[in-house]
Amino acid sequence: MKAMVYRGPYKVRVEEKDMPAIEHPNDAIVKVQRAAICGSDLHLYHGMMPGTRVGMTFGHEFIGVVEQVGPSVQNLKPGDRVMVPFNVYCGSCYFCARGLYSNCHNVNPNATAVGGIYGYSHTCGGYDGGQAEFVRVPFADVGPSIIPDGIDDDDALLMTDALxxxxxxxxxxxxxxxxxxxxxxxxxxxxxxxxxxxxxxxxxxxxxxxxxxxxxxxxxxxxxxxxxxxxxxxxxxxxxxxxxxxxxxxxxxxxxxxxxxxxxxxxxxxxxxxxxxxxxxxxxxxxxxxxxxxxxxxxxxxxxxxxxxxxxxxxxxxxxxxNQCPVKRQWPRLFEHIRNGYLKPSDIITHRIPLEHIAEGYHIFSAKLDNCIKPVIVPNAG
Structure with a gap:
Protein backbone atom coordinates (compact mmCIF):
# COMPACT_ATOMS: atom_id res chain seq x y z
CA MET A 1 0.00 0.00 0.00
CA LYS A 2 0.95 3.67 -0.28
CA ALA A 3 1.54 5.54 2.95
CA MET A 4 3.02 8.78 4.23
CA VAL A 5 6.41 8.06 5.82
CA TYR A 6 8.44 10.27 8.18
CA ARG A 7 12.09 10.74 7.18
CA GLY A 8 13.15 13.39 9.69
CA PRO A 9 12.16 16.95 10.64
CA TYR A 10 10.40 18.67 7.72
CA LYS A 11 10.84 15.53 5.59
CA VAL A 12 7.88 13.34 4.72
CA ARG A 13 7.16 11.38 1.57
CA VAL A 14 4.87 8.70 0.17
CA GLU A 15 6.32 5.21 0.00
CA GLU A 16 5.17 1.64 -0.53
CA LYS A 17 4.72 -0.10 2.82
CA ASP A 18 3.54 -3.56 3.72
CA MET A 19 -0.21 -3.88 4.09
CA PRO A 20 -1.21 -3.93 7.77
CA ALA A 21 -2.26 -7.34 9.01
CA ILE A 22 -4.57 -8.66 11.71
CA GLU A 23 -2.26 -9.04 14.73
CA HIS A 24 -4.89 -9.75 17.40
CA PRO A 25 -8.35 -11.34 17.18
CA ASN A 26 -10.00 -8.00 17.97
CA ASP A 27 -8.20 -6.03 15.23
CA ALA A 28 -9.76 -4.59 12.10
CA ILE A 29 -8.15 -3.38 8.88
CA VAL A 30 -9.74 -0.17 7.58
CA LYS A 31 -9.44 1.12 4.02
CA VAL A 32 -8.98 4.86 4.55
CA GLN A 33 -11.37 7.13 2.62
CA ARG A 34 -10.49 10.42 4.30
CA ALA A 35 -7.64 11.49 6.56
CA ALA A 36 -6.50 14.90 7.75
CA ILE A 37 -3.37 16.74 8.78
CA CYS A 38 -3.82 18.02 12.32
CA GLY A 39 -2.03 20.95 13.92
CA SER A 40 -0.52 18.52 16.40
CA ASP A 41 0.95 16.55 13.46
CA LEU A 42 3.13 19.62 12.92
CA HIS A 43 4.82 18.98 16.28
CA LEU A 44 5.98 15.67 14.80
CA TYR A 45 6.79 17.20 11.42
CA HIS A 46 8.94 19.86 13.09
CA GLY A 47 10.79 17.26 15.14
CA MET A 48 9.51 18.51 18.50
CA MET A 49 8.12 15.26 19.91
CA PRO A 50 10.45 12.57 21.28
CA GLY A 51 10.09 9.02 20.02
CA THR A 52 9.14 10.05 16.46
CA ARG A 53 10.93 7.37 14.47
CA VAL A 54 11.97 7.37 10.84
CA GLY A 55 9.57 5.19 8.85
CA MET A 56 6.49 5.99 10.94
CA THR A 57 3.16 6.89 9.31
CA PHE A 58 1.32 9.84 10.86
CA GLY A 59 -2.38 10.56 10.95
CA HIS A 60 -4.79 10.31 13.88
CA GLU A 61 -7.84 11.74 12.09
CA PHE A 62 -9.33 9.29 9.60
CA ILE A 63 -12.46 7.49 8.49
CA GLY A 64 -12.88 4.59 6.12
CA VAL A 65 -14.47 1.29 5.19
CA VAL A 66 -13.80 -1.93 7.11
CA GLU A 67 -11.76 -4.23 4.89
CA GLN A 68 -11.18 -7.15 7.27
CA VAL A 69 -11.92 -8.05 10.88
CA GLY A 70 -10.34 -10.42 13.35
CA PRO A 71 -12.24 -13.49 14.58
CA SER A 72 -13.29 -11.86 17.87
CA VAL A 73 -14.79 -8.69 16.38
CA GLN A 74 -18.56 -8.61 16.87
CA ASN A 75 -19.62 -5.01 16.26
CA LEU A 76 -18.14 -4.46 12.79
CA LYS A 77 -18.12 -6.33 9.49
CA PRO A 78 -16.40 -5.76 6.15
CA GLY A 79 -18.05 -2.96 4.22
CA ASP A 80 -19.06 -0.87 7.25
CA ARG A 81 -18.29 2.86 7.02
CA VAL A 82 -16.54 3.78 10.25
CA MET A 83 -15.16 6.79 12.06
CA VAL A 84 -12.18 6.08 14.29
CA PRO A 85 -11.35 8.24 17.34
CA PHE A 86 -7.72 9.23 17.63
CA ASN A 87 -7.50 7.43 20.99
CA VAL A 88 -6.40 3.80 21.00
CA TYR A 89 -7.94 2.32 24.15
CA CYS A 90 -8.96 -1.02 25.62
CA GLY A 91 -12.37 -0.06 27.00
CA SER A 92 -12.04 -2.10 30.18
CA CYS A 93 -9.21 -0.76 32.39
CA TYR A 94 -9.68 1.48 35.45
CA PHE A 95 -9.50 4.64 33.35
CA CYS A 96 -11.59 3.48 30.39
CA ALA A 97 -14.30 2.41 32.84
CA ARG A 98 -14.46 6.07 33.92
CA GLY A 99 -14.60 7.45 30.39
CA LEU A 100 -10.96 8.53 30.41
CA TYR A 101 -10.22 6.83 27.11
CA SER A 102 -7.22 9.06 26.42
CA ASN A 103 -5.57 7.73 29.61
CA CYS A 104 -6.04 4.01 28.92
CA HIS A 105 -3.69 1.89 31.02
CA ASN A 106 -3.25 -1.03 28.64
CA VAL A 107 -2.27 0.33 25.21
CA ASN A 108 0.95 2.27 25.69
CA PRO A 109 3.99 0.72 27.38
CA ASN A 110 6.05 3.85 26.80
CA ALA A 111 4.21 6.36 28.98
CA THR A 112 2.45 6.50 32.32
CA ALA A 113 0.09 9.35 31.43
CA VAL A 114 -1.29 9.33 27.90
CA GLY A 115 -2.81 6.21 26.36
CA GLY A 116 -2.40 5.28 22.71
CA ILE A 117 -2.72 7.64 19.76
CA TYR A 118 -2.63 6.66 16.09
CA GLY A 119 0.39 7.95 14.19
CA TYR A 120 1.78 9.97 17.08
CA SER A 121 5.28 8.76 17.92
CA HIS A 122 6.40 5.89 20.12
CA THR A 123 5.72 7.97 23.23
CA CYS A 124 2.06 7.38 22.36
CA GLY A 125 2.35 3.67 21.68
CA GLY A 126 3.97 3.55 18.25
CA TYR A 127 0.75 2.88 16.30
CA ASP A 128 0.90 3.71 12.60
CA GLY A 129 -1.69 6.28 11.56
CA GLY A 130 -4.24 6.85 8.84
CA GLN A 131 -2.35 8.97 6.30
CA ALA A 132 -2.18 5.80 4.23
CA GLU A 133 -4.39 3.61 2.08
CA PHE A 134 -5.00 1.13 4.92
CA VAL A 135 -4.57 1.14 8.70
CA ARG A 136 -4.75 -1.46 11.46
CA VAL A 137 -7.34 -0.56 14.12
CA PRO A 138 -6.84 -2.41 17.43
CA PHE A 139 -9.75 -2.98 19.86
CA ALA A 140 -12.12 -2.73 16.92
CA ASP A 141 -15.16 -3.46 19.09
CA VAL A 142 -14.36 -0.48 21.32
CA GLY A 143 -13.04 2.52 19.38
CA PRO A 144 -14.57 2.76 15.90
CA SER A 145 -18.23 3.56 15.32
CA ILE A 146 -20.36 3.10 12.23
CA ILE A 147 -20.98 6.54 10.72
CA PRO A 148 -24.65 7.36 11.44
CA ASP A 149 -27.13 8.22 8.72
CA GLY A 150 -27.21 11.96 8.11
CA ILE A 151 -23.53 12.51 8.99
CA ASP A 152 -21.44 13.04 5.85
CA ASP A 153 -17.86 11.85 5.50
CA ASP A 154 -16.20 15.24 5.98
CA ASP A 155 -18.13 15.98 9.15
CA ALA A 156 -17.40 12.48 10.48
CA LEU A 157 -13.69 12.97 9.76
CA LEU A 158 -13.51 16.15 11.81
CA MET A 159 -15.27 14.45 14.71
CA THR A 160 -12.36 12.00 15.08
CA ASP A 161 -10.27 14.76 16.70
CA ALA A 162 -10.58 18.46 15.86
CA LEU A 163 -14.28 19.01 16.61
CA ASN A 323 -6.31 16.34 29.14
CA GLN A 324 -6.22 14.75 25.73
CA CYS A 325 -9.80 14.50 24.55
CA PRO A 326 -11.66 11.21 25.20
CA VAL A 327 -13.16 11.48 21.72
CA LYS A 328 -15.94 8.92 21.69
CA ARG A 329 -17.46 10.38 24.86
CA GLN A 330 -18.26 13.56 22.93
CA TRP A 331 -19.92 11.96 19.91
CA PRO A 332 -23.55 11.59 21.09
CA ARG A 333 -23.82 15.33 21.81
CA LEU A 334 -22.00 16.28 18.63
CA PHE A 335 -24.22 14.09 16.46
CA GLU A 336 -27.23 15.98 17.82
CA HIS A 337 -25.64 19.40 17.32
CA ILE A 338 -24.85 18.52 13.69
CA ARG A 339 -28.30 17.09 13.00
CA ASN A 340 -29.91 20.20 14.53
CA GLY A 341 -27.79 22.50 12.38
CA TYR A 342 -25.83 24.09 15.21
CA LEU A 343 -22.51 22.75 13.92
CA LYS A 344 -21.20 22.12 10.40
CA PRO A 345 -17.63 20.95 11.03
CA SER A 346 -16.64 20.65 7.37
CA ASP A 347 -17.03 24.42 6.92
CA ILE A 348 -13.42 24.81 8.08
CA ILE A 349 -11.93 22.52 5.41
CA THR A 350 -9.86 24.58 2.99
CA HIS A 351 -7.73 22.04 1.07
CA ARG A 352 -8.15 18.54 -0.37
CA ILE A 353 -4.87 16.86 -1.16
CA PRO A 354 -4.24 13.47 -2.81
CA LEU A 355 -2.10 11.19 -0.67
CA GLU A 356 0.71 11.25 -3.23
CA HIS A 357 1.04 15.03 -2.71
CA ILE A 358 1.09 14.89 1.09
CA ALA A 359 4.59 16.40 1.38
CA GLU A 360 3.27 19.53 -0.31
CA GLY A 361 0.24 19.43 1.99
CA TYR A 362 2.46 19.43 5.07
CA HIS A 363 4.50 22.31 3.65
CA ILE A 364 1.39 24.39 2.90
CA PHE A 365 -0.10 23.75 6.34
CA SER A 366 3.16 24.24 8.26
CA ALA A 367 4.13 27.44 6.45
CA LYS A 368 0.56 28.81 6.68
CA LEU A 369 0.38 29.23 2.91
CA ASP A 370 -2.70 29.73 0.75
CA ASN A 371 -4.89 30.60 3.77
CA CYS A 372 -4.79 26.94 4.81
CA ILE A 373 -6.88 26.13 7.88
CA LYS A 374 -7.67 22.41 7.54
CA PRO A 375 -6.22 20.09 4.89
CA VAL A 376 -7.94 16.80 4.11
CA ILE A 377 -6.00 13.90 2.62
CA VAL A 378 -7.69 11.56 0.14
CA PRO A 379 -5.86 8.19 -0.01
CA ASN A 380 -8.54 6.17 -1.85
CA ALA A 381 -10.51 8.29 -4.28
CA GLY A 382 -12.81 5.40 -5.23
Missing amino acids: ATGYFGAQLGDIVEGDTVAVFGAGPVGLFAAKSAWLMGAGRVIVIDHLEYRLEKARSFAHAETVNFAEHDDVVVHMKKTTDYLGADVAIDAVGAEADGNFLQHVTGAKLKLQGGSPVALNWAIDSVRKGGTISVMGAYGPIFSAVKFGDAVNKGLTLRM
Whole structure:
Protein backbone atom coordinates (compact mmCIF):
# COMPACT_ATOMS: atom_id res chain seq x y z
CA MET A 1 0.00 0.00 0.00
CA LYS A 2 0.95 3.67 -0.28
CA ALA A 3 1.54 5.54 2.95
CA MET A 4 3.02 8.78 4.23
CA VAL A 5 6.41 8.06 5.82
CA TYR A 6 8.44 10.27 8.18
CA ARG A 7 12.09 10.74 7.18
CA GLY A 8 13.15 13.39 9.69
CA PRO A 9 12.16 16.95 10.64
CA TYR A 10 10.40 18.67 7.72
CA LYS A 11 10.84 15.53 5.59
CA VAL A 12 7.88 13.34 4.72
CA ARG A 13 7.16 11.38 1.57
CA VAL A 14 4.87 8.70 0.17
CA GLU A 15 6.32 5.21 0.00
CA GLU A 16 5.17 1.64 -0.53
CA LYS A 17 4.72 -0.10 2.82
CA ASP A 18 3.54 -3.56 3.72
CA MET A 19 -0.21 -3.88 4.09
CA PRO A 20 -1.21 -3.93 7.77
CA ALA A 21 -2.26 -7.34 9.01
CA ILE A 22 -4.57 -8.66 11.71
CA GLU A 23 -2.26 -9.04 14.73
CA HIS A 24 -4.89 -9.75 17.40
CA PRO A 25 -8.35 -11.34 17.18
CA ASN A 26 -10.00 -8.00 17.97
CA ASP A 27 -8.20 -6.03 15.23
CA ALA A 28 -9.76 -4.59 12.10
CA ILE A 29 -8.15 -3.38 8.88
CA VAL A 30 -9.74 -0.17 7.58
CA LYS A 31 -9.44 1.12 4.02
CA VAL A 32 -8.98 4.86 4.55
CA GLN A 33 -11.37 7.13 2.62
CA ARG A 34 -10.49 10.42 4.30
CA ALA A 35 -7.64 11.49 6.56
CA ALA A 36 -6.50 14.90 7.75
CA ILE A 37 -3.37 16.74 8.78
CA CYS A 38 -3.82 18.02 12.32
CA GLY A 39 -2.03 20.95 13.92
CA SER A 40 -0.52 18.52 16.40
CA ASP A 41 0.95 16.55 13.46
CA LEU A 42 3.13 19.62 12.92
CA HIS A 43 4.82 18.98 16.28
CA LEU A 44 5.98 15.67 14.80
CA TYR A 45 6.79 17.20 11.42
CA HIS A 46 8.94 19.86 13.09
CA GLY A 47 10.79 17.26 15.14
CA MET A 48 9.51 18.51 18.50
CA MET A 49 8.12 15.26 19.91
CA PRO A 50 10.45 12.57 21.28
CA GLY A 51 10.09 9.02 20.02
CA THR A 52 9.14 10.05 16.46
CA ARG A 53 10.93 7.37 14.47
CA VAL A 54 11.97 7.37 10.84
CA GLY A 55 9.57 5.19 8.85
CA MET A 56 6.49 5.99 10.94
CA THR A 57 3.16 6.89 9.31
CA PHE A 58 1.32 9.84 10.86
CA GLY A 59 -2.38 10.56 10.95
CA HIS A 60 -4.79 10.31 13.88
CA GLU A 61 -7.84 11.74 12.09
CA PHE A 62 -9.33 9.29 9.60
CA ILE A 63 -12.46 7.49 8.49
CA GLY A 64 -12.88 4.59 6.12
CA VAL A 65 -14.47 1.29 5.19
CA VAL A 66 -13.80 -1.93 7.11
CA GLU A 67 -11.76 -4.23 4.89
CA GLN A 68 -11.18 -7.15 7.27
CA VAL A 69 -11.92 -8.05 10.88
CA GLY A 70 -10.34 -10.42 13.35
CA PRO A 71 -12.24 -13.49 14.58
CA SER A 72 -13.29 -11.86 17.87
CA VAL A 73 -14.79 -8.69 16.38
CA GLN A 74 -18.56 -8.61 16.87
CA ASN A 75 -19.62 -5.01 16.26
CA LEU A 76 -18.14 -4.46 12.79
CA LYS A 77 -18.12 -6.33 9.49
CA PRO A 78 -16.40 -5.76 6.15
CA GLY A 79 -18.05 -2.96 4.22
CA ASP A 80 -19.06 -0.87 7.25
CA ARG A 81 -18.29 2.86 7.02
CA VAL A 82 -16.54 3.78 10.25
CA MET A 83 -15.16 6.79 12.06
CA VAL A 84 -12.18 6.08 14.29
CA PRO A 85 -11.35 8.24 17.34
CA PHE A 86 -7.72 9.23 17.63
CA ASN A 87 -7.50 7.43 20.99
CA VAL A 88 -6.40 3.80 21.00
CA TYR A 89 -7.94 2.32 24.15
CA CYS A 90 -8.96 -1.02 25.62
CA GLY A 91 -12.37 -0.06 27.00
CA SER A 92 -12.04 -2.10 30.18
CA CYS A 93 -9.21 -0.76 32.39
CA TYR A 94 -9.68 1.48 35.45
CA PHE A 95 -9.50 4.64 33.35
CA CYS A 96 -11.59 3.48 30.39
CA ALA A 97 -14.30 2.41 32.84
CA ARG A 98 -14.46 6.07 33.92
CA GLY A 99 -14.60 7.45 30.39
CA LEU A 100 -10.96 8.53 30.41
CA TYR A 101 -10.22 6.83 27.11
CA SER A 102 -7.22 9.06 26.42
CA ASN A 103 -5.57 7.73 29.61
CA CYS A 104 -6.04 4.01 28.92
CA HIS A 105 -3.69 1.89 31.02
CA ASN A 106 -3.25 -1.03 28.64
CA VAL A 107 -2.27 0.33 25.21
CA ASN A 108 0.95 2.27 25.69
CA PRO A 109 3.99 0.72 27.38
CA ASN A 110 6.05 3.85 26.80
CA ALA A 111 4.21 6.36 28.98
CA THR A 112 2.45 6.50 32.32
CA ALA A 113 0.09 9.35 31.43
CA VAL A 114 -1.29 9.33 27.90
CA GLY A 115 -2.81 6.21 26.36
CA GLY A 116 -2.40 5.28 22.71
CA ILE A 117 -2.72 7.64 19.76
CA TYR A 118 -2.63 6.66 16.09
CA GLY A 119 0.39 7.95 14.19
CA TYR A 120 1.78 9.97 17.08
CA SER A 121 5.28 8.76 17.92
CA HIS A 122 6.40 5.89 20.12
CA THR A 123 5.72 7.97 23.23
CA CYS A 124 2.06 7.38 22.36
CA GLY A 125 2.35 3.67 21.68
CA GLY A 126 3.97 3.55 18.25
CA TYR A 127 0.75 2.88 16.30
CA ASP A 128 0.90 3.71 12.60
CA GLY A 129 -1.69 6.28 11.56
CA GLY A 130 -4.24 6.85 8.84
CA GLN A 131 -2.35 8.97 6.30
CA ALA A 132 -2.18 5.80 4.23
CA GLU A 133 -4.39 3.61 2.08
CA PHE A 134 -5.00 1.13 4.92
CA VAL A 135 -4.57 1.14 8.70
CA ARG A 136 -4.75 -1.46 11.46
CA VAL A 137 -7.34 -0.56 14.12
CA PRO A 138 -6.84 -2.41 17.43
CA PHE A 139 -9.75 -2.98 19.86
CA ALA A 140 -12.12 -2.73 16.92
CA ASP A 141 -15.16 -3.46 19.09
CA VAL A 142 -14.36 -0.48 21.32
CA GLY A 143 -13.04 2.52 19.38
CA PRO A 144 -14.57 2.76 15.90
CA SER A 145 -18.23 3.56 15.32
CA ILE A 146 -20.36 3.10 12.23
CA ILE A 147 -20.98 6.54 10.72
CA PRO A 148 -24.65 7.36 11.44
CA ASP A 149 -27.13 8.22 8.72
CA GLY A 150 -27.21 11.96 8.11
CA ILE A 151 -23.53 12.51 8.99
CA ASP A 152 -21.44 13.04 5.85
CA ASP A 153 -17.86 11.85 5.50
CA ASP A 154 -16.20 15.24 5.98
CA ASP A 155 -18.13 15.98 9.15
CA ALA A 156 -17.40 12.48 10.48
CA LEU A 157 -13.69 12.97 9.76
CA LEU A 158 -13.51 16.15 11.81
CA MET A 159 -15.27 14.45 14.71
CA THR A 160 -12.36 12.00 15.08
CA ASP A 161 -10.27 14.76 16.70
CA ALA A 162 -10.58 18.46 15.86
CA LEU A 163 -14.28 19.01 16.61
CA ALA A 164 -14.35 16.63 19.57
CA THR A 165 -11.22 18.22 21.04
CA GLY A 166 -12.50 21.77 20.59
CA TYR A 167 -15.82 20.85 22.19
CA PHE A 168 -13.98 19.11 25.02
CA GLY A 169 -11.86 22.24 25.55
CA ALA A 170 -14.99 24.32 26.02
CA GLN A 171 -16.38 21.61 28.30
CA LEU A 172 -13.26 21.71 30.49
CA GLY A 173 -13.78 25.45 30.91
CA ASP A 174 -16.92 24.86 33.01
CA ILE A 175 -18.58 27.74 31.17
CA VAL A 176 -21.66 29.18 32.85
CA GLU A 177 -24.25 31.40 31.27
CA GLY A 178 -22.90 34.84 30.37
CA ASP A 179 -19.19 34.00 30.78
CA THR A 180 -16.51 35.78 28.78
CA VAL A 181 -14.37 33.12 27.12
CA ALA A 182 -10.93 33.81 25.61
CA VAL A 183 -9.64 31.24 23.12
CA PHE A 184 -5.93 31.31 22.35
CA GLY A 185 -5.32 29.98 18.85
CA ALA A 186 -7.55 30.17 15.76
CA GLY A 187 -6.58 26.86 14.21
CA PRO A 188 -9.25 24.18 13.74
CA VAL A 189 -9.40 23.20 17.43
CA GLY A 190 -9.56 26.83 18.55
CA LEU A 191 -12.32 27.56 16.04
CA PHE A 192 -14.34 24.60 17.28
CA ALA A 193 -13.72 25.55 20.91
CA ALA A 194 -14.98 29.07 20.22
CA LYS A 195 -18.06 27.79 18.41
CA SER A 196 -18.74 25.29 21.20
CA ALA A 197 -18.44 27.95 23.90
CA TRP A 198 -21.64 29.55 22.60
CA LEU A 199 -23.44 26.19 22.87
CA MET A 200 -22.49 26.11 26.55
CA GLY A 201 -23.90 29.54 27.33
CA ALA A 202 -21.00 31.96 26.83
CA GLY A 203 -22.00 35.58 26.68
CA ARG A 204 -18.85 36.71 24.90
CA VAL A 205 -16.18 34.80 22.95
CA ILE A 206 -12.81 36.34 22.04
CA VAL A 207 -10.30 34.52 19.80
CA ILE A 208 -6.61 35.52 19.88
CA ASP A 209 -4.20 34.74 17.02
CA HIS A 210 -1.80 36.60 14.73
CA LEU A 211 -2.85 35.30 11.29
CA GLU A 212 -5.52 37.51 9.81
CA TYR A 213 -7.08 34.82 7.60
CA ARG A 214 -7.60 32.59 10.65
CA LEU A 215 -9.09 35.49 12.61
CA GLU A 216 -11.47 36.15 9.73
CA LYS A 217 -12.57 32.51 9.96
CA ALA A 218 -13.10 32.96 13.70
CA ARG A 219 -15.41 35.86 12.95
CA SER A 220 -17.37 34.17 10.15
CA PHE A 221 -17.48 30.58 11.45
CA ALA A 222 -17.42 31.00 15.23
CA HIS A 223 -19.04 34.47 15.36
CA ALA A 224 -16.35 35.55 17.81
CA GLU A 225 -14.61 38.81 18.55
CA THR A 226 -10.98 38.66 17.51
CA VAL A 227 -7.65 40.04 18.70
CA ASN A 228 -4.49 40.04 16.58
CA PHE A 229 -1.76 39.84 19.21
CA ALA A 230 0.83 41.12 16.72
CA GLU A 231 -0.96 44.47 16.75
CA HIS A 232 -0.57 44.97 20.50
CA ASP A 233 2.54 45.64 22.56
CA ASP A 234 1.11 43.44 25.32
CA VAL A 235 -1.88 41.28 24.48
CA VAL A 236 -2.51 40.60 28.18
CA VAL A 237 -2.93 44.31 28.89
CA HIS A 238 -5.31 44.55 25.95
CA MET A 239 -7.34 41.60 27.23
CA LYS A 240 -7.60 43.24 30.65
CA LYS A 241 -8.75 46.52 29.10
CA THR A 242 -11.45 44.82 27.06
CA THR A 243 -12.81 42.95 30.10
CA ASP A 244 -13.23 45.91 32.47
CA TYR A 245 -9.77 45.19 33.93
CA LEU A 246 -11.02 41.95 35.46
CA GLY A 247 -9.97 39.37 32.88
CA ALA A 248 -11.91 36.67 31.07
CA ASP A 249 -13.89 34.14 33.10
CA VAL A 250 -12.49 31.24 31.08
CA ALA A 251 -9.34 30.95 28.95
CA ILE A 252 -8.85 28.06 26.53
CA ASP A 253 -5.35 27.18 25.34
CA ALA A 254 -5.85 25.67 21.88
CA VAL A 255 -2.24 26.30 20.83
CA GLY A 256 0.07 24.03 22.78
CA ALA A 257 3.68 23.44 21.89
CA GLU A 258 3.68 25.41 18.64
CA ALA A 259 3.30 28.76 20.40
CA ASP A 260 5.80 31.41 19.31
CA GLY A 261 8.47 31.38 22.00
CA ASN A 262 11.62 33.34 22.68
CA PHE A 263 15.01 32.40 21.22
CA LEU A 264 16.02 30.20 24.16
CA GLN A 265 12.73 28.31 24.03
CA HIS A 266 13.12 27.81 20.28
CA VAL A 267 16.65 26.47 20.62
CA THR A 268 15.88 24.14 23.54
CA GLY A 269 12.66 22.93 21.92
CA ALA A 270 13.07 22.82 18.15
CA LYS A 271 16.85 22.48 17.96
CA LEU A 272 18.08 20.56 20.99
CA LYS A 273 14.83 18.66 21.71
CA LEU A 274 15.20 19.47 25.40
CA GLN A 275 11.59 20.54 25.75
CA GLY A 276 8.38 20.06 23.82
CA GLY A 277 7.77 23.63 22.73
CA SER A 278 6.97 26.96 24.33
CA PRO A 279 4.55 27.87 27.14
CA VAL A 280 3.78 31.35 25.78
CA ALA A 281 0.07 30.77 25.07
CA LEU A 282 -0.43 29.07 28.42
CA ASN A 283 1.18 31.98 30.26
CA TRP A 284 -0.96 34.46 28.35
CA ALA A 285 -4.01 32.45 29.42
CA ILE A 286 -2.89 32.52 33.07
CA ASP A 287 -2.35 36.27 32.92
CA SER A 288 -5.51 37.07 30.96
CA VAL A 289 -8.06 35.21 33.03
CA ARG A 290 -9.68 36.82 36.07
CA LYS A 291 -8.91 35.82 39.62
CA GLY A 292 -10.84 32.65 40.44
CA GLY A 293 -11.22 31.89 36.73
CA THR A 294 -10.73 28.65 34.83
CA ILE A 295 -8.11 27.64 32.29
CA SER A 296 -8.70 24.77 29.89
CA VAL A 297 -5.72 23.21 28.13
CA MET A 298 -6.09 20.70 25.29
CA GLY A 299 -3.27 21.98 23.09
CA ALA A 300 -0.65 19.25 22.62
CA TYR A 301 2.46 19.63 24.78
CA GLY A 302 5.62 17.65 25.22
CA PRO A 303 7.79 18.03 28.34
CA ILE A 304 8.29 21.76 29.04
CA PHE A 305 10.95 22.92 31.47
CA SER A 306 10.89 26.66 30.84
CA ALA A 307 8.87 28.77 33.20
CA VAL A 308 5.13 28.30 33.30
CA LYS A 309 3.65 30.93 35.61
CA PHE A 310 2.37 28.40 38.09
CA GLY A 311 2.88 30.72 41.06
CA ASP A 312 0.65 33.31 39.41
CA ALA A 313 -2.01 30.66 38.82
CA VAL A 314 -1.86 29.69 42.50
CA ASN A 315 -2.02 33.25 43.76
CA LYS A 316 -4.95 34.06 41.46
CA GLY A 317 -6.87 30.99 42.66
CA LEU A 318 -7.23 29.59 39.16
CA THR A 319 -8.67 26.24 38.23
CA LEU A 320 -6.60 24.46 35.59
CA ARG A 321 -8.24 21.57 33.74
CA MET A 322 -6.55 19.63 30.99
CA ASN A 323 -6.31 16.34 29.14
CA GLN A 324 -6.22 14.75 25.73
CA CYS A 325 -9.80 14.50 24.55
CA PRO A 326 -11.66 11.21 25.20
CA VAL A 327 -13.16 11.48 21.72
CA LYS A 328 -15.94 8.92 21.69
CA ARG A 329 -17.46 10.38 24.86
CA GLN A 330 -18.26 13.56 22.93
CA TRP A 331 -19.92 11.96 19.91
CA PRO A 332 -23.55 11.59 21.09
CA ARG A 333 -23.82 15.33 21.81
CA LEU A 334 -22.00 16.28 18.63
CA PHE A 335 -24.22 14.09 16.46
CA GLU A 336 -27.23 15.98 17.82
CA HIS A 337 -25.64 19.40 17.32
CA ILE A 338 -24.85 18.52 13.69
CA ARG A 339 -28.30 17.09 13.00
CA ASN A 340 -29.91 20.20 14.53
CA GLY A 341 -27.79 22.50 12.38
CA TYR A 342 -25.83 24.09 15.21
CA LEU A 343 -22.51 22.75 13.92
CA LYS A 344 -21.20 22.12 10.40
CA PRO A 345 -17.63 20.95 11.03
CA SER A 346 -16.64 20.65 7.37
CA ASP A 347 -17.03 24.42 6.92
CA ILE A 348 -13.42 24.81 8.08
CA ILE A 349 -11.93 22.52 5.41
CA THR A 350 -9.86 24.58 2.99
CA HIS A 351 -7.73 22.04 1.07
CA ARG A 352 -8.15 18.54 -0.37
CA ILE A 353 -4.87 16.86 -1.16
CA PRO A 354 -4.24 13.47 -2.81
CA LEU A 355 -2.10 11.19 -0.67
CA GLU A 356 0.71 11.25 -3.23
CA HIS A 357 1.04 15.03 -2.71
CA ILE A 358 1.09 14.89 1.09
CA ALA A 359 4.59 16.40 1.38
CA GLU A 360 3.27 19.53 -0.31
CA GLY A 361 0.24 19.43 1.99
CA TYR A 362 2.46 19.43 5.07
CA HIS A 363 4.50 22.31 3.65
CA ILE A 364 1.39 24.39 2.90
CA PHE A 365 -0.10 23.75 6.34
CA SER A 366 3.16 24.24 8.26
CA ALA A 367 4.13 27.44 6.45
CA LYS A 368 0.56 28.81 6.68
CA LEU A 369 0.38 29.23 2.91
CA ASP A 370 -2.70 29.73 0.75
CA ASN A 371 -4.89 30.60 3.77
CA CYS A 372 -4.79 26.94 4.81
CA ILE A 373 -6.88 26.13 7.88
CA LYS A 374 -7.67 22.41 7.54
CA PRO A 375 -6.22 20.09 4.89
CA VAL A 376 -7.94 16.80 4.11
CA ILE A 377 -6.00 13.90 2.62
CA VAL A 378 -7.69 11.56 0.14
CA PRO A 379 -5.86 8.19 -0.01
CA ASN A 380 -8.54 6.17 -1.85
CA ALA A 381 -10.51 8.29 -4.28
CA GLY A 382 -12.81 5.40 -5.23
